[in-house]
Amino acid sequence: MRYLVLGDVHANLEALEAVLGDCGEYDAALCLGDLIDYGPNPNECVERTASLSHLTCLVGNHDQAAFGHVSLDAFNSQARAAAVWTGSMLSAASRTFLETLHSTAATSEYLLAHASPLEPIWEYLEFEWQATLNFAAFEQPLCFVGHTHVPKVFAQTAAGEHVECFLPRDGVDIDLSDGMRRIVNPGSVGQPRDGDPRASYLIWDTALGTISFHRVAYPFAITQGKILRAGLPGALAYRLSCGR
Numbered sequence: 001m002r003y004l005v006l007g008d009v010h011a012n013l014e015a016l017e018a019v020l021g022d023c024g025e026y027d028a029a030l031c032l033g034d035l036i037d038y039g040p041n042p043n044e045c046v047e048r049t050a051s052l053s054h055l056t057c058l059v060g061n062h063d064q065a066a067f068g069h070v071s072l073d074a075f076n077s078q079a080r081a082a083a084v085w086t087g088s089m090l091s092a093a094s095r096t097f098l099e100t101l102h103s104t105a106a107t108s109e110y111l112l113a114h115a116s117p118l119e120p121i122w123e124y125l126e127f128e129w130q131a132t133l134n135f136a137a138f139e140q141p142l143c144f145v146g147h148t149h150v151p152k153v154f155a156q157t158a159a160g161e162h163v164e165c166f167l168p169r170d171g172v173d174i175d176l177s178d179g180m181r182r183i184v185n186p187g188s189v190g191q192p193r194d195g196d197p198r199a200s201y202l203i204w205d206t207a208l209g210t211i212s213f214h215r216v217a218y219p220f221a222i223t224q225g226k227i228l229r230a231g232l233p234g235a236l237a238y239r240l241s242c243g244r
């Protein structure tokens with residue numbers, strides 16, 4: 001199986017189309033949530049994601065915020081303004097699609113969680129000590145998470161005594177044949193925050209036993225123009241050029 005793993009699209013249609021144009025053939029798509037909010041094309045991104053073949057899709061905190069399932073008190077003023085705008089733009093079809101989604105999904109091979117296994121909607125999984133607690137919360141060899149918008153790999157030794165982490169760059173391949181368990185973040189399609197403005201995703205190839213990280217440039221000036229014309233906060237446009 002060749003899986004396309006992506007998340008945090010954040011209503012950025014140009015970035016999503018660039019990823020789908022770059023990723024090649026795949027057998028199934030795993031989407032880690034936050035399809036909407038921040039960006040100018042929420043309905044188009046929901047529709048495009050929903051059309052991906054053999055899709056498993058999670059709900060994220062921003063999806064829930066836009067249809068009123070979480071309080072906006074936890075958001076800063078820009079995020080709150082964007083959530084209110086997105087909620088007002090959301091079509092009935094988009095709302096129906098998002099409302100059917102769950103915050104985790106699991107098979108015997110993998111767990112998916114928008115944020116973390118312990119707190120699927122809210123935890124920013126950034127440090128080894130957090131990963132250590134989270135490895136104890138699931139049994140599969142592999143877990144994919146989103147939410148931080150930073151590509152990252154946590155690996156735990158087979159005996160569970162040690163967890164290490166690193167930040168993968170574009171083109172890095174991970175060999176899964178070493179018996180380590182992993183929590184892997186593919187980074188964000190629509191609002192990267194690791195200083196690289198290119199859209200981020202990964203390919204998990206079960207036949208090869210590898211995960212490969214990819215970045216793809218997209219015309220973010222178009223997205224920025226749409227954000228400003230929609231009256232969304234200018235900072236949400238600016239951050240797309242610096243990837244922060």
Ligand code: ZN
Nearest residue numbers: 008034062147
């Ligand atoms: Zn997000």
